[in-house]
Amino acid sequence: MIRYLFLLSVLAACSVGTPYFLDIPATRIAVNGSVFDVRVRGDLAEAVRINTQYAPRLGPIKDRAGLAMAQVSGCPILDVLGDAAVTVGVLGCDHEAGERLLLTAISTPNYECVDYGVYEDIGKEYGFQVFECTPY
Numbered sequence: 001m002i003r004y005l006f007l008l009s010v011l012a013a014c015s016v017g018t019p020y021f022l023d024i025p026a027t028r029i030a031v032n033g034s035v036f037d038v039r040v041r042g043d044l045a046e047a048v049r050i051n052t053q054y055a056p057r058l059g060p061i062k063d064r065a066g067l068a069m070a071q072v073s074g075c076p077i078l079d080v081l082g083d084a085a086v087t088v089g090v091l092g093c094d095h096e097a098g099e100r101l102l103l104t105a106i107s108t109p110n111y112e113c114v115d116y117g118v119y120e121d122i123g124k125e126y127g128f129q130v131f132e133c134t135p136y
Contacts, residue, residue: 018086021046027072028128031113034064035128038072045069045077045089058084065089067113067133 017024017039026037026048035051047065058080065087066077075093082088113133 017046017048029068029071030128030130031064031067031133034061036065036068038068040073043091045073045091047087049085058082062087071113071131
């Protein structure tokens with residue numbers, strides 16, 4: 001019984017975020033089949049992938065995580081680091097000027113993201129937006 005309680009507590013803590021983002025509330029968002037809990041603090045954003053998905057390396061998930069962080073923060077993402085489960089993005093906004101400006105242009109190909117108004121309801125008044133993004 002104790003083993004099951006431990007396993008349940010570990011699984012429940014999977015999307016709490018890393019220590020730097022621990023006290024920041026998450027915004028849940030889905031991009032092209034990947035579901036992330038995104039937190040933003042200062043010039044960084046964190047995307048924790050919460051759905052099970054075959055992702056042996058960062059490559060297939062990197063662009064999706066970057067798009068999720070950009071949608072939540074409203075800033076372009078300059079770089080994405082991490083692994084297929086937890087990524088951190090560097091935001092390209094000038095927060096000191098009070099504007100959301102691109103600081104440099106070192107981004108991946110441009111994407112167009114469409115919010116089809118789909119809201120995945122996961123119960124107890126929780127859910128997340130679903131976006132479909134395509135390069136252009």
